[in-house]
Amino acid sequence: MLLSFAEENYLKTIYHLSLKEGKGISNNSISEILNTKPSSVTDMLKKLSNKKMIHHVKYYGVNMTEKGRKEALNIVRKHRLWEVFLVEKLKFNWDEVHEIAEQLEHINSQLLIEKLDEFLGFPSVDPHGDPIPNQLGEIIIKKQISLSQALHDVTLTIVGLKETSPNFLKYLDKMGVYIGCKITILEKIEFDGSMEIRLENKKTITISEVVSNNILITE
Amino acid sequence: MLLSFAEENYLKTIYHLSLKEGKGISNNSISEILNTKPSSVTDMLKKLSNKKMIHHVKYYGVNMTEKGRKEALNIVRKHRLWEVFLVEKLKFNWDEVHEIAEQLEHINSQLLIEKLDEFLGFPSVDPHGDPIPNQLGEIIIKKQISLSQALHDVTLTIVGLKETSPNFLKYLDKMGVYIGCKITILEKIEFDGSMEIRLENKKTITISEVVSNNILITE
């Protein structure tokens, strides 16, 4: 089904809100994210309802149909694949790519996106550690926990950060820690909560509890 | 200056028509290319005139301002760089990329396009042999002539085709001839106008006058 840019942005927003807020998304929350007025949201919900993308009960909330979820996940897929392209191939920093991906996610060509996927080596996560849905609209959401809460002697993948201040990013850069890198926890120091970890390149570094608290991992 | 997609498409069309038809572009020719009605063209010309992108004299024709030409050439630059990306990196055939580039040319990020340019190795022509304007809106248009009219004993580059039927494309593919390839003319046969040429890989092939007529080259 062919959707306008505006329709795609509303669907994507409803999808993201559904993940956080569960069921019954409010017009207010949608309008805040999209910088529109709640009355404009009502208008669009009518359109998306007619197109069977959502269920909308007046004065209550919005829920996605399976059809709408598939569409939303396809846009998310495109967004995240383009982000990988921008970082991996064009050497953007991972904090510069979101706005451009907001535009690229609306490019309409299934063949393009499958070829891009292949060109990128079928990545499973984007530069922010978020999972990339497949063609069928399936997505594997691994729950992310703080590195500080992880068990030792396991090999883990860093998939995200709680804090993203330039200072923190520079520090991680200097230590050779980046999103997507695999690490092994060697020891946890009870005394101050610091942690000794081994990087992929066999280097061993020590990080404070403040740092390990702000690093998200999956097993 | 920020332009809408529609404004960008009109500007680009006026630019392309200016190259072919010289001065005083007609509303009719614009409407034919964009599949709109001449009255819609009149409306848009008013907008572009207000934005100082074109000069428009009622009932006469349209001419581009320097400002408009720069904008148009930036869109052409983006279009052609994306076409190179699609063919060189994503392995599209060169006859499949135009429609996708029509979308990608509207993505708005100067940094993106300069990084893409670098990633592609600063190409000077697109997959159809058309020159890529630089950041400053400068473009080197080499005049293209038929291979049949070329002098012998010179090394030439194939930059385009007059005919693009699938049969002709398949024939060229089989012979190892493609856009961008360098050839040397060894001999022209007076008798039937056929021609012996050497390809980059040192192979020598013979082509008929019908074929050499439909191949465009620059020196």
Place this chain on the structure above:
DNA sequence: AATATATTTTAGATTTACCTAAAATATATT
């Protein structure tokens, strides 16, 4: 030069995606 034909513009509508202000409804507070 007068007339016929083609092109361009104007006038008035339509659709999409927004808006504001006011009415309807739901939720929170006393």
Place this chain on the structure above:
DNA sequence: AATATATTTTAGGTAAATCTAAAATATATT
């Protein structure tokens, strides 16, 4: 439970980009 507050919807309006039909102007033909 009644009232106050917050949310959502409706009603009516705007701007962009299109359209059709008719008027204005330019170009071609006799």
